[in-house]
Amino acid sequence: MRVRFAPSPTGQLHVGNARTALFNWLLARGHGGTFILRIEDTDAERSTKVSEDSILEDLRWLGLEWDEGPDVGGGCGPYRQSERLHLYTSYANELLGAGYAYYCFCSPQKLDADRKQDLAAGRPPRYHGTCRSVGPDEARRRMEAGERAVVRFRVPDHIDISFHDLVRGEVTFNTDNIGDFVLIRSDGRPQYNFAVVIDDALMEVTHVIRGEDHISNTPKQVLVYRALTFSPPRFAHLALVMGPDHTPLSKRHGATSVAEFRDRGYLPEALMNYLALIGWSPRSDAANPGSSDELLPMDELARRFALEDVGHSAGVFDPEKLAWMNRHYMKSLPPSRVAAEAARFFTARGYLRKMTDAAAAYLESLLPMAAGSVDRLEEIPERLAFLFEYDAEAASEKADVGAVVQEPGARDVIAAMPDAIAGAMLDRESFRAMAARVREKTGQKGKALFHPIRAALTGEVGGPELDLAVPAIDRGAGLPGDAGLARIQDCAFRARSFAAAVLRGR
RNA sequence: GUCCCCAUCGUCCAGAGGCCCAGGACGUGGCCCUUUCAAGGCCAAAACACGGGUUCGAAUCCCGUUGGGGACGCCA
Numbered sequence: 377m378r379v380r381f382a383p384s385p386t387g388q389l390h391v392g393n394a395r396t397a398l399f400n401w402l403l404a405r406g407h408g409g410t411f412i413l414r415i416e417d418t419d420a421e422r423s424t425k426v427s428e429d430s431i432l433e434d435l436r437w438l439g440l441e442w443d444e445g446p447d448v449g450g451g452c453g454p455y456r457q458s459e460r461l462h463l464y465t466s467y468a469n470e471l472l473g474a475g476y477a478y479y480c481f482c483s484p485q486k487l488d489a490d491r492k493q494d495l496a497a498g499r500p501p502r503y504h505g506t507c508r509s510v511g512p513d514e515a516r517r518r519m520e521a522g523e524r525a526v527v528r529f530r531v532p533d534h535i536d537i538s539f540h541d542l543v544r545g546e547v548t549f550n551t552d553n554i555g556d557f558v559l560i561r562s563d564g565r566p567q568y569n570f571a572v573v574i575d576d577a578l579m580e581v582t583h584v585i586r587g588e589d590h591i592s593n594t595p596k597q598v599l600v601y602r603a604l605t606f607s608p609p610r611f612a613h614l615a616l617v618m619g620p621d622h623t624p625l626s627k628r629h630g631a632t633s634v635a636e637f638r639d640r641g642y643l644p645e646a647l648m649n650y651l652a653l654i655g656w657s658p659r660s661d662a663a664n665p666g667s668s669d670e671l672l673p674m675d676e677l678a679r680r681f682a683l684e685d686v687g688h689s690a691g692v693f694d695p696e697k698l699a700w701m702n703r704h705y706m707k708s709l710p711p712s713r714v715a716a717e718a719a720r721f722f723t724a725r726g727y728l729r730k731m732t733d734a735a736a737a738y739l740e741s742l743l744p745m746a747a748g749s750v751d752r753l754e755e756i757p758e759r760l761a762f763l764f765e766y767d768a769e770a771a772s773e774k775a776d777v778g779a780v781v782q783e784p785g786a787r788d789v790i791a792a793m794p795d796a797i798a799g800a801m802l803d804r805e806s807f808r809a810m811a812a813r814v815r816e817k818t819g820q821k822g823k824a825l826f827h828p829i830r831a832a833l834t835g836e837v838g839g840p841e842l843d844l845a846v847p848a849i850d851r852g853a854g855l856p857g858d859a860g861l862a863r864i865q866d867c868a869f870r871a872r873s874f875a876a877a878v879l880r881g882r
Numbered sequence: 883g884u885c886c887c888c889a890u891c892g893u894c895c896a897g898a899g900g901c902c903c904a905g906g907a908c909g910u911g912g913c914c915c916u917u918u919c920a921a922g923g924c925c926a927a928a929a930c931a932c933g934g935g936u937u938c939g940a941a942u943c944c945c946g947u948u949g950g951g952g953a954c955g956c957c958a
Contacts, residue, residue, distance in 0.1 A: 829917085
């Protein structure tokens with residue numbers, strides 16, 4: 377089995393395309409097949425190297441490694457259409473010679489006028505066949521005289537073209553609705569429907585899995601396969617991914633490119649798992665009916681994936697469910713993996729200046745208290761701001777902190793804290809011991825005790841469990857200056873300065 | 883306009899004629915847990931687009947309607 381993903385480098389990798397890539401990858405990996413990456417850059421105006429590079433980067437980040445492609449090579453290269461032009465020319469000449477194709481000299485203006493006329497008359501807009509009768513000799517004369525020509529495929533009239541779609545079944549189109557399409561443009565570059573056929577055939581692609589937007593191109597391609605006596609691959613067309621309003625997913629709906637999801641702090645594991653579940657679900661486990669099998673790693677998805685189980689209808693992209701999955705993966709993936717992926721967000725906030733072993737270890741140790749309670753990696757440093765941005769003075773001015781301070785007994789707790797802190801609290805026990813001393817001294821307990829403690833030590837009224845947060849503060853404060861992290865003030869200092877700020881006027 | 887595809891809770895899926903007064907997940911609501919915000923646990927509300935057939939029996943098969951999507955380029 378050989379499958380391929382063939383993006384055109386005209387922009388960022390879109391989640392819809394990422395899903396198409398994923399389905400191809402899953403099929404290949406699940407069947408010991410080969411996953412090919414081919415760059416369809418025949419549109420010289422819109423294709424850019426920047427886009428190509430970013431698409432490759434995104435695919436790698438997603439974990440969709442390819443076996444053959446522009447950068448890794450392979451036996452059927454080159455894998456960039458712009459480097460295969462001689463092949464298209466040669467096959468086009470073959471079709472021209474055999475009468476399957478002809479030169480067309482119609483101007484874009486005339487084509488446009490014809491199209492409008494068809495539409496107005498309620499006919500399917502298709503090429504009128506004006507140049508069908510131009511013979512080879514006349515064509516040569518006109519080209520020598522400087523006229524520009526495209527090469528068109530001569531579509532036979534009144535016949536049905538059928539193909540078996542692996543997800544949809546038998547699909548039939550009548551050629552009466554298909555105009556003579558362009559094979560080679562006037563500048564010599566191939567047109568999509570021609571280039572794909574040559575490439576898929578030469579690259580020995582066995583299964584073409586692509587978006588449903590290509591289904592009406594398929595009969596054209598079948599025609600080319602036949603004319604060239606290539607045997608066509610198996611086709612499978614995937615229903616499209618839509619926005620909440622059932623229009624094609626676009627920027628209007630928020631993030632749509634893989635890069636945007638990465639920038640917002642989604643894990644590739646979550647994005648892939650989520651995308652796999654739009655339009656497909658793993659066979660329900662016969663031995664365990666009613667069990668939910670949604671959270672599956674890539675290798676397990678690949679093991680279970682089958683085209684027969686792919687749905688026929690378009691699915692709506694649901695950011696809420698993606699967020700839920702992301703939460704799951706932030707909690708369940710190895711902390712080192714999550715920390716590595718989250719590091720850039722600490723850097724962006726200025727909390728991480730240089731990645732060192734000590735910084736990595738510290739960040740990793742923070743994850744249990746933060747990763748389970750937010751949706752995205754980007755929110756992790758936010759939730760840990762109390763570590764790196766503590767300021768007693770500023771905190772005491774905040775309304776919510778002020779409210780806590782006003783609670784009965786709160787000031788006593790705050791006043792008692794500096795003395796109760798015996799030394800660095802590096803574990804849960806030493807923190808609890810400190811809290812016990814304050815309780816003894818003030819008689820406060822429960823919320824009345826812990827709310828002021830939290831306010832004093834973190835400058836906030838909510839946040840991670842104090843059992844975890846307090847030791848994290850003092851462990852962070854003990855880090856050497858060259859650890860690469862922003863300075864963290866210790867609890868003893870915090871308690872003193874907070875008490876000073878709050879009790880000053882008393 | 884013409885052709886093609888599609889149609890189960892708000893959303894993603896399960897359901898391949900009786901197991902379905904339709905099952906799971908996300909989200910929503912409630913309750914519980916709790917030194918905070920979250921998280922987590924439990925419970926609940928919530929759907930077979932409509933109309934005809936076929937059949938002893940239809941969410942499942944057929945036809946039509948409606949609705950949605952795609953395509954009709956010297957874009958891919």
